[in-house]
Amino acid sequence: MAALPSSPILQFGTSRFLQAHVDLFVHQALEQEQALGRVTVVQTTGSAASAQRLAAFNAPGGYPVRIRGREDGAVVDREHRVTAIEAGLHADRDWATICELGATSVQVIISNTGDRGYELCAVDGPSLLDGAAAPRSFPAKLLVLLHRRYLRGAAPLTLYPCELVANNGAVLRDVVRKLALAWKLDNSFIVYLSMTCVWINSLVDRIVSEAIDPAGAVAEPYAIWVIEAKRRMVLPCVHPHIVVTDRLEPYERRKLFLLNAGHTFLAEHWLAYRRPKDETVLQAMSDPALRAELEALWEEEVLPVFDQLGEAGTARTYLAQVRDRFCNPFLAHRLADIAQNHEEKKRRRLLPVVALANELGLTLPQPRLRAALQLAAARHHSGAGMP
Structure with missing residues (x-):
């Protein structure tokens, strides 16, 4: 021993x-x-x-x-x-x-x-x-x-x-x-x-x-x-x-839906479009088209969920920090590392956003999240069920 x-x-x-x-x-x-x-x-x-x-x-x-x-x-x-x-x-x-x-x-x-x-x-x-x-x-x-x-x-x-x-x-x-x-x-x-x-x-x-x-x-x-x-x-x-x-859930939701989902969305593009093997988060954020897609994901598919929960202010404050962190010029955060166990990460990080939007009765199409998850398009009426 x-x-x-x-x-x-x-x-x-x-x-x-x-x-x-x-x-x-x-x-x-x-x-x-x-x-x-x-x-x-x-x-x-x-x-x-x-x-x-x-x-x-x-x-x-x-x-x-x-x-x-x-x-x-x-x-x-x-x-x-x-x-x-x-x-x-x-x-x-x-x-x-x-x-x-x-x-x-x-x-x-x-x-x-x-x-x-x-x-x-x-x-x-x-x-x-x-x-x-x-x-x-x-x-x-x-x-x-x-x-x-x-x-x-x-x-x-x-x-x-x-x-x-x-x-x-x-x-x-x-x-x-x-x-x-x-x-x-x-x-x-x-x-x-x-x-x-x-x-x-x-x-x-x-x-x-x-x-x-x-x-x-x-x-x-x-x-x-x-x-x-x-x-x-x-x-x-x-x-x-x-x-x-006493309330862990709001912290968890912000990190999962904004930071982790953002990372996994970038990794999804890195895999799907066979982007450079050593591409970093900073480099991805410097691509105007990809940055626009990520911003649209946050603004159109994620932040409305926080608005419905009454957490608009704290979510946007946290997202501003996330943007700064993703654009940190001193870190070489490789998308290849983020993409490890990618399918499991999509299930844990992206699916809960779609599920909570549905639970809250929102009419969000969420096309980017659904495409990554290979889910059918959302039905455009209140209370639409998960496919």
Whole structure:
């Protein structure tokens, strides 16, 4: 077994986003003595790039995060040396250490496991509860960790999924609970994992455009982590860019419908028209015809939804920020990166705009969204049903 870290924060995922957002927040909070402690990062994939990042996390001196862009009208170009990572572990190699850590010092689990992170794996089963080998799926990994923690009588955890899934905490809790039922675990444990542990819905928002090898990233100045308040929650840190709120939905809707849908619409054009392979968001925004199409998407197909919800002002303020962020001259945000898992992203980012417009009884044709989704044209009367 590897030497046991003592981190209160366990993080699943090694992505450049987590490095330049959550881990940077913890680093900055530690400097102000406003964090629980340092982070242990768990790699769950077998990719060579992730393995190199893991080795860098375990090297002394931290890793660089470079913040580039404009903030309050001024050019920002600064570098942080992030030293918030206590250890980097690999799930397959270090599972016994991870299980012991999860049953002892950990107070908070953070994850960002990608667009398919909540999918289950058929080979995972209750025999894995002995901790001898790591499950394949992330929900099964969580289930094993929580079960071992429960058996040890440790305090409940607070879990912060950061995946771009609406109500991500509740969704992940339900996936893990259903898996526990399928494994026929006892009722008192089911209550522990679903009712005693605290599953937080949260939203992260920062454009992280480039990796710095082997670890580190380039990111924009704009950053926010919106956390839905819950009783008994333990925060990993206190930070100026962390917002704790009773109403997460408006923040989620603005990011999903304006920033994420905008990115995915540009990626749709990049794929459909076989645009230059290394085209960036900035280059796409500099194409007058494509920029006009994106602006029409926002103005004609998305903003009327916010108008109907009574959120016109906040939506337009956020959209102005999004335009500035898309036109950041210091970031090389490649459309090829945004286009990864494109069909799933369209389902999550574009379809909800069409569905909510329909639910609100709007008569929006939404031709660009429907073309991307390959939906039939909208019926031009109030209350028209989804095709």
